Amino acid sequence: MIKPTEKPTVTLVGMDGDMLGTLRCVEKALSLAGADSEYLLKYQNEIIKDDLYKDYNRLLDVTRKYVNVRRLSREKDEEEREKARQQRRGERAGEDYKESGFES
Numbered sequence: 001m002i003k004p005t006e007k008p009t010v011t012l013v014g015m016d017g018d019m020l021g022t023l024r025c026v027e028k029a030l031s032l033a034g035a036d037s038e039y040l041l042k043y044q045n046e047i048i049k050d051d052l053y054k055d056y057n058r059l060l061d062v063t064r065k066y067v068n069v070r071r072l073s074r075e076k077d078e079e080e081r082e083k084a085r086q087q088r089r090g091e092r093a094g095e096d097y098k099e100s101g102f103e104s
Helices: 019-032 037-049 056-066 074-100
Strands: 009-013 068-072
Touching: 009 019, 019 037, 019 056, 037 056, 056 068
Parallel strands: 009 068
Antiparallel strands: none
């Protein structure tokens, strides 16, 4: 079994009660951090063994053993999305400016 090189941090945005989405997010983070399938199976089995898929808060308690969990409120979620939209708009505007040939 190969553990991740370091404990990854996951941001659970607007996932209150979405257990399947949370599991996918955590599994992806663990994989990207270097965990192998056996380690992922250990996490999944701990969730299933204790019927944690029936209680979101208990699922988060176990999940915190494997990853650092950062949760955002829906309001904060909207703020983060708007910041990302503005950043993308700014990047696109910069690309348009470069393509126009006015860059010195």
